[in-house]
Amino acid sequence: MKKYIKFLIFTITATLFVSCNSDEFLNPLPDTVIVAETFFQTDADVLSGVIGIYDAVQGVNENTQSSSVRFNRGVQLEYLLTEHRSDNTRSKTLEGSRADFHRYIVEPENIQSEDYYQSMYEIIFRANNVLKYVANADASNINKYTAEAKFLRGYAYFNLVRLYGAVPLLTRVVTSEEKELLFTRVDVAKVYEQIVLDLQEGTTNLDNAHKSRASKAAAQGLLAKVYLTQPTPNYAGAKQMCEAIINSGDFALETDFRNVFYNELNNEIIFAIQYASGDPNESQGFSSEFTSYKRQGRQDGLNIVNPNLAVDFINNGGNRTGASYAAFGDDANLPIPEDAEVIKFLPLGSDISDTNLPTYGDQPGNAGNDWIILRYSDVLLMHAEAVMQGNDTNDANAIDSFMKVKVRAGFDAITDRPAVLTVNTLLLERRVELAFENHRFFDLLRLGVAHDVLGAHATLKGYTSYNIRRLLLPIPSREINLSEGLLTQNPQ
Amino acid sequence: MKNQLNNFKNTLKIVLCFSILALSVSCEEAFEFELPEAGSLPDNTLPTANFDYIPNAVNFRSIEFNNLSTESTNYIWDFNGLGSSTDKDPSFTFDAGEGIYPVTLTSKDANEASTTVTIEVEVVDKFVAIPVTINNGDFNGGSSGWSFDNFTGGTTSAFNASSDGSFTNYDGSDNGAKTKGAKWTKATSAGAYLSSNTRYAYQAITVSPTLTSPVRNVDYILEFEYAIKTPAQAAGVAPGGNRIYAEILNGHFADGADAVASTPIVQFIADEVKGKRVHTTVQQKFRANASGEVAIMFYAVTDVDVYIDNIKVYAAD
Numbered sequence: 068m069k070k071y072i073k074f075l076i077f078t079i080t081a082t083l084f085v086s087c088n089s090d091e092f093l094n095p096l097p098d099t100v101i102v103a104e105t106f107f108q109t110d111a112d113v114l115s116g117v118i119g120i121y122d123a124v125q126g127v128n129e130n131t132q133s134s135s136v137r138f139n140r141g142v143q144l145e146y147l148l149t150e151h152r153s154d155n156t157r158s159k160t161l162e163g164s165r166a167d168f169h170r171y172i173v174e175p176e177n178i179q180s181e182d183y184y185q186s187m188y189e190i191i192f193r194a195n196n197v198l199k200y201v202a203n204a205d206a207s208n209i210n211k212y213t214a215e216a217k218f219l220r221g222y223a224y225f226n227l228v229r230l231y232g233a234v235p236l237l238t239r240v241v242t243s244e245e246k247e248l249l250f251t252r253v254d255v256a257k258v259y260e261q262i263v264l265d266l267q268e269g270t271t272n273l274d275n276a277h278k279s280r281a282s283k284a285a286a287q288g289l290l291a292k293v294y295l296t297q298p299t300p301n302y303a304g305a306k307q308m309c310e311a312i313i314n315s316g317d318f319a320l321e322t323d324f325r326n327v328f329y330n331e332l333n334n335e336i337i338f339a340i341q342y343a344s345g346d347p348n349e350s351q352g353f354s355s356e357f358t359s360y361k362r363q364g365r366q367d368g369l370n371i372v373n374p375n376l377a378v379d380f381i382n383n384g385g386n387r388t389g390a391s392y393a394a395f396g397d398d399a400n401l402p403i404p405e406d407a408e409v410i411k412f413l414p415l416g417s418d419i420s421d422t423n424l425p426t427y428g429d430q431p432g433n434a435g436n437d438w439i440i441l442r443y444s445d446v447l448l449m450h451a452e453a454v455m456q457g458n459d460t461n462d463a464n465a466i467d468s469f470m471k472v473k474v475r476a477g478f479d480a481i482t483d484r485p486a487v488l489t490v491n492t493l494l495l496e497r498r499v500e501l502a503f504e505n506h507r508f509f510d511l512l513r514l515g516v517a518h519d520v521l522g523a524h525a526t527l528k529g530y531t532s533y534n535i536r537r538l539l540l541p542i543p544s545r546e547i548n549l550s551e552g553l554l555t556q557n558p559q
Numbered sequence: 560m561k562n563q564l565n566n567f568k569n570t571l572k573i574v575l576c577f578s579i580l581a582l583s584v585s586c587e588e589a590f591e592f593e594l595p596e597a598g599s600l601p602d603n604t605l606p607t608a609n610f611d612y613i614p615n616a617v618n619f620r621s622i623e624f625n626n627l628s629t630e631s632t633n634y635i636w637d638f639n640g641l642g643s644s645t646d647k648d649p650s651f652t653f654d655a656g657e658g659i660y661p662v663t664l665t666s667k668d669a670n671e672a673s674t675t676v677t678i679e680v681e682v683v684d685k686f687v688a689i690p691v692t693i694n695n696g697d698f699n700g701g702s703s704g705w706s707f708d709n710f711t712g713g714t715t716s717a718f719n720a721s722s723d724g725s726f727t728n729y730d731g732s733d734n735g736a737k738t739k740g741a742k743w744t745k746a747t748s749a750g751a752y753l754s755s756n757t758r759y760a761y762q763a764i765t766v767s768p769t770l771t772s773p774v775r776n777v778d779y780i781l782e783f784e785y786a787i788k789t790p791a792q793a794a795g796v797a798p799g800g801n802r803i804y805a806e807i808l809n810g811h812f813a814d815g816a817d818a819v820a821s822t823p824i825v826q827f828i829a830d831e832v833k834g835k836r837v838h839t840t841v842q843q844k845f846r847a848n849a850s851g852e853v854a855i856m857f858y859a860v861t862d863v864d865v866y867i868d869n870i871k872v873y874a875a876d
Contacts, residue, residue: 382732518613534648535611535625552603558627 107200110208116197117212120219121280123190124340129365130355130432131347135178139186142340142438143351144179145505146370148230148540153507154524155376155498159359159368159406170530171537175544175556184231184543187223194220195240214272218281218289221265222440225293228258229509232539232557236261250550259297266290270308275317278332278339279437284312285338288441291449296513302456309450312337313468318443320475325390327442328411337441344415344435354434355427357409357503360395363431370503372407375524384499385476391502395422409503412436439504444472448497451488457515459489469493472500490514512538606631608666608676619684621652624662631666631673638662653682688767688777688874693855696870697729698739705741705760710815717760718743718857724868725784725838737836740868743803743859750860751798760857761818763811764872768851777847778875781807781855784838785829788863792835795862802830803865807845808854818856824848829867838868844875 107113126141150156151168158166167173173180194216201212220238227234236253238261243249269286276282291308294301312318319334321327327335343349352364359368372392380388381403391411394404399422410419415435416428447468454465466488473496474480485492497510511517518535525533539557547554608628615621626634626647636644638651639660653660662680667673694704698721705717724740727733747758767777785803790796805827812818825845833839847853855872859865 535613536627552600555604556629558609558629 103196103200107203109203110205113197113201113204113208113212116193116200117215120190120193120197120216121340123186123193124219124222125342125349126186126351128347128350128433129352131350133365135182138182139189140179140182141186141190142440143353144183145226146353146503147179148183149505149508150370150503152521152537153511154373154520155502155507156370156372156409158366159371160366163366165366165369171525171533173537173540175541175547177541177543180540181543181545184227184546187227188237190223191220191237192240194223195237199240210272214268214286215281217265218269218273218286221262221269221293222289224258224262224265225289225296228255228262229296229512230540231542234258234542235554246550246553250546250553252555256298259293262293263290263297266293270311275315278336279341282338284315284317285441287311288337288446288449291446291453295449295452296509300457302453305449306453309446309453309468312443312446313450318446320443320447320471322475324387324476328390328436328439331437335443336437336439337443337446339437339439339441341437342435345430345433346435347433350430350433350435351438352432352434353438354412354414354436355431357412358425358427358431359406359408360398361425361427363414363427368406368408370409372404372409374403374405375527376498376502377403377407379495380499380502383495385473385478387476387499391499393419393422393425395419395425411503444475444500445497445506447472448493448500451493452514455488455490455493457490459487461487469496472496476500602668602670602672604630605672606666606668606674608664608674610662610664610676610678612662612678612680614682614685615650618652620654620656620682621650622680622682623650624648626664626666628664628666631668633667633669635665635667636662637665653680657682657684686767686775688779689765689851690874691764691766691779691872693764693870693872694762698724698741698868701739702741702760705762707759707761707815707818708813710759713755713815713819714758715815716747716758717741718758719747721864721866723786723835723864723866725786726836727784727838727869729869729871738868740866741857743861743865745795745797745862748797748860749804749858752860757858759815759819760867761812761815761854762870763852763854766847766851766853766872767874768849769847771849778844779847779872780875781805781825781827781843781845782840782869782871782873783857784840784868786835786838786866787830787832787861788865789832789834793863797860797862799860800830801832801859801861801863801865802828803857803859803861803867804828805841805843805867806856807843808856809848810850811852811854818854823856824853835864835866838866 107116123139124141126143127138129140132138147165147168151158152171157169160166164177164179167177197216198213201209204212233252233255235250236258237248241248266286266289269281270283270290273281273283273286275284287308291305294305294308318337321333321335326333332339342351356364356366356369358364359371362368377392380391384391392407393410394401394407398404398406413419414428414431417426419425450468451465454460454462466484469488470480470484473483494510494514498507511520517538522533536558541557541559542554547556606628607630610627611625612622613625615623628634634645634647636649639662641653642651644651660680660682661677663675663677665673665675701720702717706715709715719742721740721742722737723742724738726737728738741760743758745752746756749757766779769775769777783805787801806823807825808818808821809824810821812821825843827841827843829841831839855870857867
């Protein structure tokens, strides 16, 4: 009997060892799991992968998932990193990490900056993933899907390189073991080369069938901006891209400036990220954050209009002024409002006609206003910029494009036409035409006046932390910690 | 034999005890706490030194440095042996003025790892033209500042005071209503109507002179707004048309007669007839003379009322 017990114990122990060694015992694969390797089987699967990239750009509404840690916000927080860091807008309160941007005190630990950085890499990851399995799509669609994924990858890298400088450049799906690739920063010029390659594919393989997805014109327009921005600008290329869009005849300025924002996917829109009002999974939270006097958002009011922008609007805005911002309460009686609010993205059902009692519809926190990434007036002004090549110009084509935008705003085609178009005039026009659409910070950088303008702005406002290093955001510390010493920080 | 067996058993026990002891000791070592330094990684991310610089807007000799070093906390600046600093973003004044000064920055991290960069800083005296302030350029002070001291054979009255100036304030903002301006009528005109009553608005200004050696051309812009009544508002056209003359004179003049007789550096004839209250803005470029002493003069030849407002002079750039 004793003998048998010994054998029994030995056998049980042996079995235990064997099962312990197996990974599957401790990490079973749930039946419901979708593994990338097995998911992309058909054309429809690849297409849903492509749509999934747009989902990463769209981001998750803060009012749906309020945790700051686990959810990518996509473009929904972009105004903090761009408009707040220009002279256009600021946070009403000084509390919390969202109030760090306009005072130029963003630290590597800033959660919104980290979220944006991660969001952009999420877009890049999803794009690379689609590219890996795109061969499973119908032969006729492979080029189109490829161009679409690359367009979005180029879009994400363009944002990253302008905000963070040199960044790791991933053009394929990378495992977490490949630390060198994941965390080695690549020269800004190299990143731009990749962006240009990615966007060029869209200019040949896409058509203008969509506005809420990548199109030929979207690739041309974004490429024009990349050409104007890259370390050695390609003005001829930018001009050619803008003229291709202008001559396509597919786009036109809306007669009423307000309709650009409240008539979704109108003639002027080239590329926009769509949201659906009232749907927690497809709505955005920024519209409600832009309210303050009767606040609907989670904060005291973000993207609050600086008086200095209001002055530029009063003098140069024309009929855009009344459609871009509004002042409420006592502020409405001032000649120049101190705390005006953005009204380009008011939630569905808003009524702000009573400046003492504005209302914002049933579900301001789940707003459906689209986020416009590229529109026609931007292309017209880029056309002028490409002709100017950084100098003042009397070129009639450049001034014609410039005047189209100005005339729509209610100015006279003859008496308000300048004989010479200066860089400052163009910058001012872009400021009032594209205010609150996250262009100003990049415009100042691109036209080489960021330090002059923002330095003076910071001095005026008493933002003493400003210095030239603040024009680049710090690389999020989470990434640096994960990199085990590979990822380097920007000058601090 | 039994004793031998016992001895063997005892030896075995002792060996067993020692081996257990040895085992437990080595186990103790294995489970010992790690020392703080154990497992820490060497800092392979070393400092890089780099900087940029911007000359002070007021004093070109004073250079403001912007530190662009990474992975570093301590800084040592050497301004070409003329001074040093341990600030992060120092300013330094190169009293000797223009020249090229190699500036060395050493950036260190807390492990005393350091790198050094030397960049040649160029101190240049960049020319900035003197700004010109026009006295009573908006005519809110009537004709103050616009009259000759004396005028042989003429009048020192500058123009007819007018409340029909531009709707634009001097700072460019919209006033919402007309502002004060300057006016000429047929009775105060020159040209065919020249008389001792002809009025001239005159103001002497000082600009940065144009130099010939070394060559330095300095251009300024004279800006003003004007309006001329249409035939519907008032009948009559002077010989040669109703017009306003805007001139930059080559020098300062005590007597109006000398000023009128002089040859101007530049003359602009404003003759667009758009009507009272419809102002046209003129920007006329002129090159400063060698002395930098120039003067603005306005007069009119007209049958109907003409107006000017918001006179400005600024450097062309």
